[in-house]
Amino acid sequence: MLLGLLFALAAGLMWGLVFVAPVMLPGYAPALLTVGRYLAFGLIALPLALLLDRRALRELQPGDWREAAKLSLVGNFLYYLCLSAAIQRAGAPLPTMIIGTLPVVIAVCANHRNRVRDGHLPWARLAPSLALIAAGLALVNRDELQHLQAQAGDPRRYAEGALLAIAAVACWTWYPIRNADWLRAHADRSPRAWATAQGLVTLPMALMGAVLLGLVMLAAPGTLVPADFVLPFGERPWAYVGLMAAIGLCSSWLGTLCWNEASQRLPTSLSGQLIVFETLAALAYAFAWNQRTPPPATVAGVVLLVAGVAWALRIKPQRPQ
DSSP states (O other), X not given: OHHHHHHHHHHHHHHHHHHHXXXXXXXXXXXXXXXXXXXXXXXXXXXXXXXXXXXXXXXXXXHHHHHHHHHHIIIIIXXXXXXXXXXXXXOSHHHHHHHTTHHHHHHHHHHHHTHHHHOBOOHHHHHXXXXXXXXXXXXXXXXXXXXXXXXXXXXXXXXXXXXXXXXXXXXXXXXXXXHHHHHHHTTTSOHHHHHHHHHHHHHHHHHHHHHHHHHHHHHSTTSSXXXXXXXXXXXXXXXXXXXXXXXXXXXXXXXXXXXXHHHHHSOHHHHXXXXXXXXXXXXXXXXXXXXXXXXXXXXXXXXXXXXXXXXXXXXXXXXXX
């Protein structure tokens, strides 16, 4: 349990880096950051596969590779596509609040779906943990809520953005549950090799995405990327390439590796709640980058998030009779 908690914490620290990338590269559109991240993930997975995981990858069957492709397609590309489109339609506040419900949604779905395999966390004991996490997320995103309430926009665009954000939540609720299914069913397999496998199947998808993005940029300038964007890597090419390489290695490969290790050791209903570590890491990095101290409401929200996770860790799963 403790080792699984530490791996989940490490994954959150890695994934939090993704949320500061747009702040560090403000002139780069979300589509460029998404394609760049997963292209780097795939390219980094190639030497790792040859040097570290060649034997373990040879043991994977065609069905395993198909499962890795599904996980990568839904958990990486489709998730970010829906999230980026939601932000474009409704702005950042509304999608951010909807995505923030992920720890609660995953915990509820997994606690019902995997009760036979992982044991059932009694709802009466799980409810306080989920309530603390929900309250913490609300406080952490209070500024987003206030901004959303003050905005006057097109109701149709808000509705479309909300639906796309809900689709993103569905994608990343499906991903950790299915990923844990494979890892728990193959407890003898290496979580590191499974992370590398997902990177390998990501590479052709990222290459196709890069080609499509390039065609759109040439055919319809200004649609996905600003019309004055300097091809191929923008005005800060070294910063872009370096940051994408760092995120591809740390957030994609190393983050997936740590999450796989946690998923093999923890009930999915518990590991789902531990995604709050990603929120906490993203907050810490953002405040550090902007050289600001968090307001009291944010600090109170962090305390509630940590309290919710601590409460959940004390609950022992009950095996069905």
